[in-house]
Amino acid sequence: MKNHPDRRHKWYVLGFYLLLFAVWQLVFSLELAPDYLFPSPLQVARRLTELALDGMLWPSIKTTLSRMAIGFTIAAGIGLLIGLLMGVSRIVNGCLKSLFLGFQSLPTAAWMPISLLLFGLSDHGIYFVIIMSSVAAIAISTSDGIHRIPPLYLRAARTLGTPAYAMPVRVILPAALPGIVTGIKLGWTLGWHGAVSAELIKSSVGLGYLLYMGRELNDAAQVLGIMMLTILFGLLLDRFLFGLIEQRIRRRWGLAGES
Amino acid sequence: MDPHPPDAAAPEASPAPVKLEFSEVAKSFEHDSQTVAALRPVSLRVHAGEFVVLFGPSGCGKSTLLNLVAGFETPTSGTITLDGKAIDGPGNDRLMMFQEHALFPWLNVIDNVMYGLRWEPGFRFRPHARRRKALELLHLVHLDEFAKSSIHELSGGMRQRVALARALAPDPKVLLIDEPFPALDALVRAKLYIELQDILVRTHKTIMSVTHDPREAACLGDRVVIFTGRPGRIRSEVRVDLPRPRDINSPEVAEHAGRINAQLEAANEEPSGSEA
Numbered sequence: 001m002k003n004h005p006d007r008r009h010k011w012y013v014l015g016f017y018l019l020l021f022a023v024w025q026l027v028f029s030l031e032l033a034p035d036y037l038f039p040s041p042l043q044v045a046r047r048l049t050e051l052a053l054d055g056m057l058w059p060s061i062k063t064t065l066s067r068m069a070i071g072f073t074i075a076a077g078i079g080l081l082i083g084l085l086m087g088v089s090r091i092v093n094g095c096l097k098s099l100f101l102g103f104q105s106l107p108t109a110a111w112m113p114i115s116l117l118l119f120g121l122s123d124h125g126i127y128f129v130i131i132m133s134s135v136a137a138i139a140i141s142t143s144d145g146i147h148r149i150p151p152l153y154l155r156a157a158r159t160l161g162t163p164a165y166a167m168p169v170r171v172i173l174p175a176a177l178p179g180i181v182t183g184i185k186l187g188w189t190l191g192w193h194g195a196v197s198a199e200l201i202k203s204s205v206g207l208g209y210l211l212y213m214g215r216e217l218n219d220a221a222q223v224l225g226i227m228m229l230t231i232l233f234g235l236l237l238d239r240f241l242f243g244l245i246e247q248r249i250r251r252r253w254g255l256a257g258e259s
Numbered sequence: 260m261d262p263h264p265p266d267a268a269a270p271e272a273s274p275a276p277v278k279l280e281f282s283e284v285a286k287s288f289e290h291d292s293q294t295v296a297a298l299r300p301v302s303l304r305v306h307a308g309e310f311v312v313l314f315g316p317s318g319c320g321k322s323t324l325l326n327l328v329a330g331f332e333t334p335t336s337g338t339i340t341l342d343g344k345a346i347d348g349p350g351n352d353r354l355m356m357f358q359e360h361a362l363f364p365w366l367n368v369i370d371n372v373m374y375g376l377r378w379e380p381g382f383r384f385r386p387h388a389r390r391r392k393a394l395e396l397l398h399l400v401h402l403d404e405f406a407k408s409s410i411h412e413l414s415g416g417m418r419q420r421v422a423l424a425r426a427l428a429p430d431p432k433v434l435l436i437d438e439p440f441p442a443l444d445a446l447v448r449a450k451l452y453i454e455l456q457d458i459l460v461r462t463h464k465t466i467m468s469v470t471h472d473p474r475e476a477a478c479l480g481d482r483v484v485i486f487t488g489r490p491g492r493i494r495s496e497v498r499v500d501l502p503r504p505r506d507i508n509s510p511e512v513a514e515h516a517g518r519i520n521a522q523l524e525a526a527n528e529e530p531s532g533s534e535a
Contacts, residue, residue: 156361159329160375161351161429174365252411253364 039221044228047221056210061233064195064206067123071130072191076184079135083142083183084168087176093143100136108133108194112201126198133194134187141186145179146172178246178253185242192234207233278465279305279328279433284337286323287490296490297323300337303484303493305433310459310466312480314473314519320491321469325435328467329355341432351375354431356422362410368421369393369406375429396424399458416440416447423455427462436468449507452478456504473523477515478507485519487526494526 021041028040035043051057086093111129119125149172157171173180199208207230214222286298298320305311313321326332327339330349339346341353354375362371372393376382382389397403400420410418419440426434440448456479459466470476476483483497497519501511 150361152357152361153363155331155349155355156357156363158331158349159351159353159355160425161378163378166378171363174363177365252409254411 036218037220039224043221044225047219048225048229051210051222051225057229060206060210061229063203064199064208065233067126067199067206068130068188068191068195071127071195072134072188074127075131075134075187075191076138078131079138079183079187080142080173080180082135083139083180084146084173086139086143087146087172088168097140097143100140103132103136104140108190109197111194112198115198116202121202123203125202126195129194129198130191134191137190138180138183138187141183142176142180145176145183148179149175177249178255181242181246181249185238185246188242189234189238192230192237196230275306275308277304278307278309278342279303279467280340280343281324282338282340284324284327284334284339286320286327286332287335299490299492301491301493302337305465305467307465308463310468310479310481312476312483313467313469313486314476314480314483315471315486315491315494315523316488317471318491319486319488321486322437323491325355325437325467325469328433329353329435351379351429352431353433353435354426354429355435355437356419356426357437362418362421362425364410366410367406368402368408368410368413369397371410371421372396372424372428375425379429392428393424396428397421399427399461400424400454414447415443416451419443419451420454423458427458427464432465434464434466436466438469438471452507453504455479460503473516473519474507474512476519477512478505483519485522485526487523495522497522 111132115125115128153175196208199206200212203209211226281303283300285300287294287296315321373389376389440451485494487494499515
């Protein structure tokens with residue numbers, strides 16, 4: 001299916017990253033700053049390897065991911081339910097939409113103080129931040145997805161005898177799936193921000209914690225390395241898990257151009 | 260609810276009983292606090308097993324009439340009865356095959372066809388019976404080997420055949436077709452017309468369809484009801500007594516199409532002529 005302009009495009013991207021690392025190495029070799037403040041790519045890689053060999057890295061990644069798995073599953077459940085209510089009821093939509101848009105303008109880290117007050121240093125606070133960061137985006141995308149359902153589907157469902165109680169599960173949610181998946185994808189990214197920010201302050205394990213420790217120890221190589229890992233995992237899941245699901249659904253729903 | 264004996268006013272005394280009866284049905288819409296008439300009072304009878312085509316220019320109210328039968332809209336005045344009972348809201352005894360394909364992309368072909376059976380009395384909680392019926396219908400529209408395909412893998416013509424199978428599945432009393440095959444190329448259309456007629460002869464369905472193509476009207480209809488525009492009313496009727504299946508490209512169909520078109524043009528020249 002993929003044709004060659006696409007494949008060539010991939011090589012450009014690879015080239016771009018190689019160039020980026022080359023420039024980084026070049027700037028490093030100009031010795032503008034001491035290497036404990038501005039490490040080279042190699043030093044970052046070495047530090048990450050050390051962390052991995054010390055058994056620090058993998059448990060941290062696993063912890064952050066499992067926190068996300070739990071927090072985000074809860075967030076998706078709540079977001080879908082609220083989004084469904086917003087989608088079918090004008091009144092609920094009118095009340096909640098402005099509130100959730102407001103939530104979205106709040107940086108995820110701004111949920112930290114209230115989370116500390118409510119939950120202290122327990123893990124519940126991290127889940128709280130993940131949920132609060134992502135629920136609004138999921139709910140809004142779900143309700144938008146429902147509002148964008150082609151009326152033809154609803155008419156067809158009604159003539160085919162769908163009873164009102166069966167509409168949400170049989171027709172409304174599946175028909176709104178393209179919007180819902182977009183929301184899940186966006187929610188995942190925001191939740192990921194929330195998880196790492198929360199770990200910066202209140203955890204003794206996790207990617208955010210390693211980031212914080214790096215700063216405490218004046219270890220710029222660790223800070224940069226963990227930042228890169230955070231980007232990598234966020235991107236991997238966003239692009240390759242949710243991105244591929246979204247693409248498939250959009251094609252199946254006839255929303256993407258089929259070549 | 261049954262004011263007239265069935266064949267009092269029926270043209271050329273059709274022996275079949277009256278299926279659908281429209282008496283003085285009119286529809287107007289509120290638009291910017293103004294009332295706009297879409298359909299002037301229309302009376303019409305459709306007999307069991309008959310294929311009636313509503314023909315006319317766009318905006319003549321023919322689609323409105325179809326939506327009234329489907330129950331998506333309610334008449335401003337007058338009544339529509341199906342088997343003597345007044346129509347009240349949408350129901351699967353009158354199924355619509357939509358203009359665009361309205362198949363559900365989240366279901367595959369056979370699940371689409373089975374969809375309307377889920378709540379049917381004889382099929383509730385009987386998935387095997389549903390599947391059997393759906394397979395029969397897919398066979399009827401020659402799509403047996405596509406049962407498991409997803410909708411986006413099908414061509415436009417195949418999608419319309421699935422839509423037809425889905426509309427036939429709950430065994431509706433009346434099948435409504437809004438512009439059956441608009442976005443298809445001529446070759447595929449010609450073939451589909453033959454197929455559609457073949458299926459109709461076998462299922463003996465009562466059908467109402469809407470078109471602005473005189474050839475399509477002549478090819479499909481037993482009776483073509485000609486509408487004139489804004490607000491719509493019935494101008495006249497043309498009976499098409501050609502044997503089926505008819506080829507849309509045959510000279511006989513073309514000749515009838517010419518007659519149908521001539522009626523419409525005659526109507527346009529006398530803008531407010533009266534006809535019962």
